[in-house]
Amino acid sequence: MSSSFGRILKLSIFGESHSPAVGGVLEGLPAGSPIDLHKLRSFVLRRAPGAQAASTSRKETDEIEFLSGLLNGKTTGTPLSFIIRNTDIRRDDYSKTASVPRPGHADYTGTAKYFGCNDHSGGGHFSGRLTAPLCCAGGIALQQLDCENIRVNARIVRVGSVTDDSEFTEDVSGKAFPAVSDAAGSKMLEAIGQARAEGDSLGGIIECVMYGLPAGLGDPMFHGLENTISQAVFAIPAVKGVEFGDGFALSGLTGSRANDAFCANNGSISHLSNHAGGINGGISNDMPVVLRVAVKPTPSIALPQRSVDMESMADTILSISGRHDACIVPRAVPCVEAACALAILDAVLLRRSEVYGH
Numbered sequence: 417m418s419s420s421f422g423r424i425l426k427l428s429i430f431g432e433s434h435s436p437a438v439g440g441v442l443e444g445l446p447a448g449s450p451i452d453l454h455k456l457r458s459f460v461l462r463r464a465p466g467a468q469a470a471s472t473s474r475k476e477t478d479e480i481e482f483l484s485g486l487l488n489g490k491t492t493g494t495p496l497s498f499i500i501r502n503t504d505i506r507r508d509d510y511s512k513t514a515s516v517p518r519p520g521h522a523d524y525t526g527t528a529k530y531f532g533c534n535d536h537s538g539g540g541h542f543s544g545r546l547t548a549p550l551c552c553a554g555g556i557a558l559q560q561l562d563c564e565n566i567r568v569n570a571r572i573v574r575v576g577s578v579t580d581d582s583e584f585t586e587d588v589s590g591k592a593f594p595a596v597s598d599a600a601g602s603k604m605l606e607a608i609g610q611a612r613a614e615g616d617s618l619g620g621i622i623e624c625v626m627y628g629l630p631a632g633l634g635d636p637m638f639h640g641l642e643n644t645i646s647q648a649v650f651a652i653p654a655v656k657g658v659e660f661g662d663g664f665a666l667s668g669l670t671g672s673r674a675n676d677a678f679c680a681n682n683g684s685i686s687h688l689s690n691h692a693g694g695i696n697g698g699i700s701n702d703m704p705v706v707l708r709v710a711v712k713p714t715p716s717i718a719l720p721q722r723s724v725d726m727e728s729m730a731d732t733i734l735s736i737s738g739r740h741d742a743c744i745v746p747r748a749v750p751c752v753e754a755a756c757a758l759a760i761l762d763a764v765l766l767r768r769s770e771v772y773g774h
């Protein structure tokens with residue numbers, strides 16, 4: 417199933433950008449798990465449009481309505497289902513994209529896959545709006561992980577050509593702009609403002625670190641922790657690259673520089689560095705899991721671009737109006753945390769069933 421994820425913790429996401437609601441069904445949560453709805457709402461609102469200085473002017477309240485699986489603030493153990501209503505719907509903004517696909521968006525591929533039957537308005541099921549239920553499910557997973565003393569924190573390390581080289585020592589989730597360095601953050605915001613003024617857009621890089629994972633989560637080969645985390649992270653539209661630890665840079669190092677050496681530590685074993693990003697052979701090694709996610713520039717831009725009118729099959733020029741993020745990166749930060757949390761909680765539950773049989 418295309419919009420489903422997970423082996424023990426199974427998430428299915430539904431909806432379109434301009435359908436009455438988007439939502440999800442989450443199965444496999446242990447019965448009796450408390451969900452702090454206030455905390456969940458705060459998390460989901462970090463992604464909401466309008467919450468970020470750099471974001472689209474689409475206004476959505478993103479109220480979560482649980483339909484099943486939650487009683488007196490605790491999971492029942494049966495499927496947890498929820499919806500988030502779409503309130504700020506303007507189908508007319510997208511009248512052109514039915515026949516003229518936006519370069520960089522999924523209008524053309526969606527038409528090819530579904531023979532034009534799909535709801536193209538606002539990108540339909542391919543819209544960034546679908547990250548609202550992703551964040552709701554991921555926010556619930558984060559609360560579960562918290563009980564296991566596992567923390568997941570992401571931050572922006574790059575927007576366009578502006579980088580933040582600061583060490584990731586503080587949780588930036590409470591900040592209006594989720595970069596460690598405020599000076600770098602202001603420069604990133606400036607660059608986004610400039611791109612928007614020019615009718616253009618910017619991409620960037622998000623770093624996510626997960627602390628507290630025990631050694632032994634994940635599997636070799638096709639279900640490695642890198643595989644499953646990447647599978648969840650690539651569900652976020654506009655993600656085009658994922659690297660773990662030193663990632664691509666490892667390919668240029670010698671083995672003696674790239675290896676994470678061991679040392680004895682009071683009867684257990686510790687690593688002296690973390691170039692591997694906390695994973696060897698697809699399995700967590702006790703060190704923090706570290707990944708970097710490349711987010712491309714927002715496809716919908718005001719600057720004129722070449723496209724084709726698929727009705728007349730004639731070349732045409734497309735300039736996109738409507739409400740679009742000039743840079744998706746700030747809103748994608750909680751999405752990355754959510755995707756990682758879902759993948760890690762699934763691995764934790766799977767490990768538990770392997771070891772204890774439940």
Ligand SMILES: Cc1cc2nc3c(=O)[nH]c(=O)nc-3n(C[C@H](O)[C@H](O)[C@H](O)COP(=O)(O)O)c2cc1C
Nearest residue numbers: 521522542543544653654655715716740741744747
């Ligand atoms: C939070 C979020 C908001 C997004 N907002 C927009 C937007 O306003 N305009 C746009 O063209 N794309 C937006 N996107 C990206 C597109 O949905 C995405 O590029 C498109 O579906 C094609 O998928 P791909 O880039 O993964 O190939 C957004 C993505 C996310 C995660």
